[in-house]
Each structure stands twice: as C-alpha cells, then as structure tokens.
Amino acid sequence: MSSHEKSQNLTRLALGAFMTYAGVSHLTTNRKEFRAQVPDWFPANTDLVVLGSGVAEIALGAGLLTLPKHRKVTGTALAAFYTAIFPGNIAQYAERTDGFGLNTDGKRLARLFGQPLLIGAALWAAGIPKR
Structure with a gap:
C-alpha cells in the first residue's frame, strides 16, 4: 500500500469513528446542542431533524x-x-446561534471555513483523487 493509500485509509477510519461518535451524541448527550443548531426557518420538527x-x-x-x-x-x-x-452552519453564523462553544462570530465564521475541509477529507477518504 502506498503512502497515498495509507493516508486515505487513515482518513476514512478517522472520519468513520468521528461520525459514528457524533451520530450517537445526536441521540444522547448532545441532543440539546444539536437542536439549537437547526435553523428556525427549516420546515421540519427540530427534534426529528x-x-x-x-x-x-x-x-x-x-x-x-x-x-x-x-x-x-x-x-x-x-x-x-x-x-x-x-x-x-451558515444560518448559525447569520443568526448568531451559540452551540458547541461557537459563541462568537469569529468562531462561527471559522467553522464555515472548516466545512469545505471536511468535504475534502470525505472525498480523500473515498479515494478521490486516485493516484
């Protein structure tokens, strides 16, 4: 396995563990925090989301x-x-909603720049691009 493939595999495992943990926390310990992050304009029951x-x-x-x-x-x-x-995430910034320690405009803005990095990491974990 090349270093390229090892890196993609490690990213896959890290994201898999992170997402599994995050999903479980949606259903248990952090449910209130996640409810606060659902935008007011979203047309569905917050808890169901x-x-x-x-x-x-x-x-x-x-x-x-x-x-x-x-x-x-x-x-x-x-x-x-x-x-x-x-x-x-954009709504959390625009509406100035606190959650998960994102209690300043700067922190909420930084999160917006982090989201494309997560998207890139998920694609990297997918094996995209191939070497």
Whole structure:
C-alpha cells in the first residue's frame, strides 16, 4: 500500500469513528446542542431533524469503518451530507446561534471555513483523487 493509500485509509477510519461518535451524541448527550443548531426557518420538527441526522451520521460512520471496499460510495455520501448541512452552519453564523462553544462570530465564521475541509477529507477518504 502506498503512502497515498495509507493516508486515505487513515482518513476514512478517522472520519468513520468521528461520525459514528457524533451520530450517537445526536441521540444522547448532545441532543440539546444539536437542536439549537437547526435553523428556525427549516420546515421540519427540530427534534426529528436531530434524530434523523444522528441516524444518518451513524450509518455513514459505520459504513466508512466497516465497508472499506465501498469507500468511494460511503466517502462520497459523507461529502454530500457535509454539503447538505452547510446551510445550517451558515444560518448559525447569520443568526448568531451559540452551540458547541461557537459563541462568537469569529468562531462561527471559522467553522464555515472548516466545512469545505471536511468535504475534502470525505472525498480523500473515498479515494478521490486516485493516484
């Protein structure tokens, strides 16, 4: 395995563990924090959004961890998920909503720049680009 492939594999495992943990925390210890991050304008029950996104994160994380032969699908799906939730991150900044220690405009703005990095990491974990 080349260093390129090792790096992509390590990223896949790290994101898989992170997403599984994050998904479980949606359903348990951090449910209140995640509810606060659902934009007021989003046309769905806040708790259902948090529960649904938690289940999605567990599925994506578990897929990354347990289905390495399907990493292109699971990594690309995670990148799409990160893209889909980005408007919520923008709303958190625009509406000045505190959550997870993001209690200043600077911290919320920094998170916006972090989201594209997560999207890139998910694609890297997917094996994109190939060497």
